[in-house]
Amino acid sequence: xxxxxxxxxxxxxxxxxxxxxxxxxxxxxxxxxxxxxxxxxxxxxxxxxxxxxxxxxxxxxxxxxxxxxxxxxxxxxxxxxxxxxxxxxxxxxxxxxxxxxxxxxxxxxxxxxxxxxxxxxxxxxxxxxxxxxxxxxxxxxxxxxxxxxxxxxxxxxxxxxxxxxxxxxxxxxxxxxxxxxxxxxxxxxxxxxxxxxxxxxxxxxxxxxxxxxxxxxxxxxxxxxxxxxxxxxxxxxxxxxxxxxxxxxxxxxxxxxxxxxxxxxxxxxxxxxxxxxxxxxxxxxxxxxxxxxxxxxxxxxxxxxxxxxxxxxxxxxxxxxxxxxxxxxxxxxxxxxxxxxx
Ligand SMILES: [Fe+2]
Numbered sequence: 001x002x003x004x005x006x007x008x009x010x011x012x013x014x015x016x017x018x019x020x021x022x023x024x025x026x027x028x029x030x031x032x033x034x035x036x037x038x039x040x041x042x043x044x045x046x047x048x049x050x051x052x053x054x055x056x057x058x059x060x061x062x063x064x065x066x067x068x069x070x071x072x073x074x075x076x077x078x079x080x081x082x083x084x085x086x087x088x089x090x091x092x093x094x095x096x097x098x099x100x101x102x103x104x105x106x107x108x109x110x111x112x113x114x115x116x117x118x119x120x121x122x123x124x125x126x127x128x129x130x131x132x133x134x135x136x137x138x139x140x141x142x143x144x145x146x147x148x149x150x151x152x153x154x155x156x157x158x159x160x161x162x163x164x165x166x167x168x169x170x171x172x173x174x175x176x177x178x179x180x181x182x183x184x185x186x187x188x189x190x191x192x193x194x195x196x197x198x199x200x201x202x203x204x205x206x207x208x209x210x211x212x213x214x215x216x217x218x219x220x221x222x223x224x225x226x227x228x229x230x231x232x233x234x235x236x237x238x239x240x241x242x243x244x245x246x247x248x249x250x251x252x253x254x255x256x257x258x259x260x261x262x263x264x265x266x267x268x269x270x271x272x273x274x275x276x277x278x279x280x281x282x283x284x285x286x287x288x289x290x291x292x293x294x295x296x297x298x299x300x301x302x303x304x305x306x307x308x309x310x311x312x313x314x315x316x317x318x319x320x321x322x323x324x325x326x327x328x329x330x331x332x333x334x335x336x337x338x339x340x341x342x
Contacts, residue, residue, distance in 0.1 A: 001101065001121055004040045006033055010171040011060050013037070016120055017046040018099025025050040025076075025098050027118065027125050028168050029063035031225075037067065050096055052076040054127030054168055055115040056083065057219050058140045059209035065222040078107055078114040085222040090116065108156055110148025111136030117156055123164035124179070130156060131167045132177045135188045138201045140209075141216065145201035149194050157183055230306055233313035239327040240299050246338045249273050257291055259300045261311045262330065272301060272333065273341040280307050283314060294320050301326035301333075 002017035008030045015037060017024035024046035029037055041048050048071050051064045055078070064075045065085050074087035076096065081089065090096075092107040104119045111128040115136070118125040128136030129151055138145040161180030183189055191197040209215070218225050224232070248256055249272060258275040260267050267277040278290040280302070291298055298320055302308040308325045315323035326333075334340060 002044050002046060004044070005166070005175060006030075006036055006040070007170075008033055008060070010169050012166065012168055012170060014125060014166060015040055015044075015046065015048070016098065016101065016103070017041075017044060018101045021099030022046050023099035023101075024048045025052055025096065025103060026067065027052045028054055028057070028127070029067055031061040031063040031066070034063050034066060034070075037063070038070070048073050049098065050074060050076050050088070052096075052118065053081075053083075053086075053219075054118065054125060054129075055112045056081060056142075056216070057168075058112075058212055058216050059169075060211070061215055061225055062219045078105070078116045080109075081114040082220045083222065106155060108151035110138055110144055110146075110151045112140070113142040113144070113147075115151070119159065119163070122162070123166055123176070124156070124159065125166050125168075126156065127168045130165060130182060130186075132165065132170055132172075132174050132182070133186055135186075135201075136169075137204065137206055139204065139206060140212070145198040146194075148201065149197045152189065153192065153194075153197075157189070230309060233309045236316055237309060237312040238324045240324050242326065242328050242333055242336055242338060245272070245299055245326060249339070255296050257296050257298045259290065259298055259311075260330075261300055261302050261308055266303065266330070268342075270334070270340040270342050271330070273339050275301075275341070280311050283311055284318070287315070287318060287320075291315075291320060295322065296320075297322040297324070299324050299326055302329050303331050304329040305332075 002019050004015040006013045011030045013029050014027040022045050026037055026048050051067050051073050053062055053064050068075045075085055076088045077086035079089045079091050090105040094105050096103040101120055106117045108115050108117045108129040115127050115129050117129055138148050163179045165177045191200050214225055258272050260271050260275040260277045261280040263279055278286055300308040300312045305328050312323045312325040
């Protein structure tokens, strides 16, 4: 088996390939590592045929949708996954054929309703069902401690104790364990009584993961993260530096329009000299009045430079082909001691 392990701040992804046929599956890819997965597959000569998410992740952004598009490979998830982009949905005990390898899916709900463990050869990818020295939490959407108990004690822990355990998370730098070691040493698995295990899981009182809402929103729908949306917009517009804009504004050329897209009270409290005001919320509806000549050079600004980037991208899409955004915002403009008009 060709095997690659990629760690991203505690998230673990795995690339599993058949050495004879060079077919491969990628398990739990994370969005910041897309180029790394592709490079590893290329280095090993692997063709990624399946992109598998062991469950709907609530704590990080899955790269499944982007990779699926790039590699023309289906996203594999459990039958009950809410993700509309999951193209291949598995039931309990379904096999995926990866060249000469066989990957068996076990439905192990508990951490989430759609959690799966994946058995390939001598190892099991446990997702967040079983971690090294821990288990996945059961207090996030669709989590259920009773189901986790049944999935662990009724199913996963009954497999061969020599199976190597590769979880979806480890924050202490450990790469793997075995089922036998976990049964013997994992503190959570020492609660073998059903009621006691469930009480322990209910009493954990864990803090919510950062980005919970955004991770669930994007992983369940395939939609963009806010950062992705900003990066997309930034790729569609040029920027202009503050000092350069200050020089141009002072020279008052006829073909430059500076557009302030903040709220009206912020504009009234001080703006770039000569700027015209059009709040971001009104942009599409009032743009024809605010910028009568589509051939004008337009520089958009806001407080910090993010809303203006989105607004400039919108203007470009609307046909204002010389729209750009200020590199920075009114806050940085004031701090730099540049001219402010009230
Ligand atoms: Fe998870």
